[in-house]
Amino acid sequence: MSFNALYTDLSGYYDLMCVDIDYPAQSNAIHRLQQIFGNGETAHLDLACGTGPHVRHFIDFGYASSGLDINQPMLDIAATRCPEAQFTLQDMGSFEVSAPLDLITCFLYSIHYNAGIEKLKMCMTSVHRALKSGGVFCFNAVDKEKIDNGLFVKHSAKQGSELFTFRSGWHYSGQGEKQSLRLSIEKTDADGTQVWNDEHPMVAVSFAELVTLLEPYFEVHLFEHNYEKIIPWENTSGNAIFVCVKK
Known part of the structure; x- marks a missing residue:
């Protein structure tokens, strides 16, 4: 059974698979980072949104949130969870938006779902194109x-x-x-x-490589993978939160 087929067949159980994830803490941490680094506006898109739990929290924070994913059964659940939001079946490597955004998020290490470095570059280009000047791109990653x-x-x-x-x-x-x-x-x-x-x-990428890919488009800030406290990354841990402000 392929990965996509497995996820399609078990989309109704996806939230069980993620039951130990602290969605409120993750969403609140990125909301705080948006308040620090962002432009004060609230047009938001969540890449690889799955069944929409993060989108739900951002809506409750007052954002005009939307989401995209490549799995339609996941999006169907997301639409039920977040009827206020717009969800689209798109690949985050080459997506389009109808209006410029203030915040783009990608949680749960989903940035690595880009199939290789070239696809990752395409994703960054799509994000940069979709954001307003001074907009923020937040995601978490693992150093290969x-x-x-x-x-x-x-x-x-x-x-x-x-x-x-x-x-x-x-x-x-x-x-x-x-x-x-x-x-x-x-x-x-x-x-x-x-x-x-x-x-x-x-996709496997080191943090040094990732920063090099991002810097032509963004001002890049790294933080420890801690959703309770905002702590600058100390160059030792293999997980980090990236906060990228569009140049």
Whole structure:
């Protein structure tokens, strides 16, 4: 089963897969960064928005929010969660907007869904084109040079009589521009246990390379991957929040 097919088939369970994510804290942190670095306006787009939980929080903050994703079943759920928002089926590598934006976000390391460095450059060009002067692009990323292939995260959640166990982790060979997200989903119910295993190719990039790609378009600020406190990145951790102000 391909990654997209897996996500399509399990789109109704996506929120269970992300049940341990602190969406309010993540959304509030980027809202605070927008207040510090942004232009004070509220036209917002969330790239790879999934089922729309971040969009929901930004709407509640007073933003005119929208979202895009390549998975229509996810967008259908997002539209139910956020009927005020506009959602479009688009690839974040080459998207279009109807009016300039003040804030573009990309949560949950989804910037790595760009298939390679050239696609990542296209994404940055699309973001730059879509933002107003002084607009802000916020996303989180992982440095390929600091990936530990032995680490993974795991959590379980129940829905009705079904028990789900989710495992995911990064894998990088140590060279090149490809890394992968390895994912396992296990569902147990009265009929037994089903397991889906998948490995999705993603772009691998170091923070130094990423800053070099961004700097022609943006003033780049890096912060520690901490949604409770705004702390400048200290050049040691392998995860960071990027705040990019359009030049």
